[in-house]
Amino acid sequence: MWGHKPGIDLLDTPEMNRFFLLLDRLDETRIMALRAAWRGISDARHESAWTMVRALAEREELTNEIDRVRGAALAWTNRGSDIAPYATYGHPDRMWTQIKMEAAEAVVDAALAIALGTSLDGAAYDVLIGPWLAVTDDAG
DSSP states (O other), X not given: OOTTOTTOOTTSSHHHHHHHHHHHHOOHHHXXXXXXXXXXXXXXXXXXXXXXXXXXXXXXXXXXXXXXXXXXXXXXHHSOOOSTTXXXXXXXXXXXXXXXXXXXXXXXXXXXXXXXXXXXXXXHHHHHHHHHHHHHOOOO
């Protein structure tokens, strides 16, 4: 899909912008459901999907870009929110951040699935995106 083109930016796409916008709209219930859906997938399936991500990264020279996507997804789980009620009114920001951090693996997987799209093997894509689709009705 990308070949060995310099200057690829997996984060600067309409799909990734949409992902982070939708992610910001998830409430506590959906974040917890995202985490639960992610945990419902076997370790073997997760490892197989990540093996495919690593192989793609090496083959397409995307290791740095994949690291950037992971970093952006993890940064989202570590920051507070401007969205009420999570920023105010008895819902301490620390509690909200903890809830998001517990879903970090699911957020990273979804971000990578969206960033890499159809360049991923279908089974790997399904494992990475499945929990996200289960809680967002996001068709991509």
